[in-house]
Amino acid sequence: MRNQQPDNSASLCARAQARPDLLSIVCPAYNEQETIVAFHKAVAKVMRRLAQPYEIVFVNDGSADNTLRLMHELRAAHPNTTIIDLSRNFGKEIAVTAGLDNAQGDAAVVMDADLQHPPQVIDEMIQGWREGYDVVFGVRRDRKDESWLRRSTATLFYRMMNSVGDVPIPLNAGDFRLLDRKAIDAVTKLREHHRFMKGVFAWVGFNTKSVPFDVEPRHAGKTKWNYWRLWNFSIEGFTAHTLAPLKVSTYLGIVVAILSFVYGFIVIGKAILFGDVAPGFPTLAALILFLGGVQLIVLGVIGEYLGRIFNETKNRPLYFANDAMVRNIIRLRALA
Ligand code: UDP
Numbered sequence: 001m002r003n004q005q006p007d008n009s010a011s012l013c014a015r016a017q018a019r020p021d022l023l024s025i026v027c028p029a030y031n032e033q034e035t036i037v038a039f040h041k042a043v044a045k046v047m048r049r050l051a052q053p054y055e056i057v058f059v060n061d062g063s064a065d066n067t068l069r070l071m072h073e074l075r076a077a078h079p080n081t082t083i084i085d086l087s088r089n090f091g092k093e094i095a096v097t098a099g100l101d102n103a104q105g106d107a108a109v110v111m112d113a114d115l116q117h118p119p120q121v122i123d124e125m126i127q128g129w130r131e132g133y134d135v136v137f138g139v140r141r142d143r144k145d146e147s148w149l150r151r152s153t154a155t156l157f158y159r160m161m162n163s164v165g166d167v168p169i170p171l172n173a174g175d176f177r178l179l180d181r182k183a184i185d186a187v188t189k190l191r192e193h194h195r196f197m198k199g200v201f202a203w204v205g206f207n208t209k210s211v212p213f214d215v216e217p218r219h220a221g222k223t224k225w226n227y228w229r230l231w232n233f234s235i236e237g238f239t240a241h242t243l244a245p246l247k248v249s250t251y252l253g254i255v256v257a258i259l260s261f262v263y264g265f266i267v268i269g270k271a272i273l274f275g276d277v278a279p280g281f282p283t284l285a286a287l288i289l290f291l292g293g294v295q296l297i298v299l300g301v302i303g304e305y306l307g308r309i310f311n312e313t314k315n316r317p318l319y320f321a322n323d324a325m326v327r328n329i330i331r332l333r334a335l336a
């Protein structure tokens, strides 16, 4: 099956170390005041049990609540905390990138702040790392907390994407994953603005393994996704990851042009053979509307790509940060 990325074990060689010398936990957070403290506690507990040296890289993605203040409190109590405070809400994909940019570990685990990604799975991810895998990603065993509509649209989206894309994206893989330093450096080298992290992670390659996990219900607070955001996310995913819609437009154009040509011949033939009879307005109207519709769709597709090219050529930095308080650097500022 194409949609399940094979556990790639070519050139696999177990690592000499039992665990990374330093593990970075990268956590993007947008209005997570209800969950962030519980998140920190749960992660710290697992790290203690595993005797794993770690740092937490919090990225405050323009939260409007007390998330940043709580992060500062956590940092005051735990010096192994980095806070990247983005200048506004940039969206999760960019927040994750900002976190990875500032991760100092030999490996990093990207996880959501809402405890939907169970921290105990990190244990299995580290085992995978020890076996020599550079990317160990979590695969949701069950998405039963989500509505039927969301689950089936997500499945449809990844099926479609994988049937046209060049690099398969694993079904049900979230952003919960461990990356070796090699993979972190590769991912942070890709500076495109329209980033679709799952596509980026799949594109960089490396030895990859999956570990199944059960998604927990959100610890507290609300999901930041609604159908409109998900729709935009899918368009982003498609256009950032594949040129297939452009090709489809071309073929659609060709097919419609051939059909119109054939129909044109029939109309002309009829007029020559049987004389020009005036009726036929409905056919004409239908044809014009149909062709107009097809043209608009195709133009829209081209526009989507053009807009992205426009954004990329501006060559802006991916994000700005109000402040980056990196682990071990004592640089205090007035708390917002
Ligand atoms: N998030 C973010 N920026 C955003 C939206 C979400 O950093 O603009 C973070 C959010 O705080 C959480 C993670 O991304 O840590 C996943 O978000 P959420 O739980 O809302 O998504 P879901 O689990 O429903 O897919």
Ligand code: MG
Binding pocket: 112, 114, 116, 218, 223
């Ligand atoms: Mg969530």
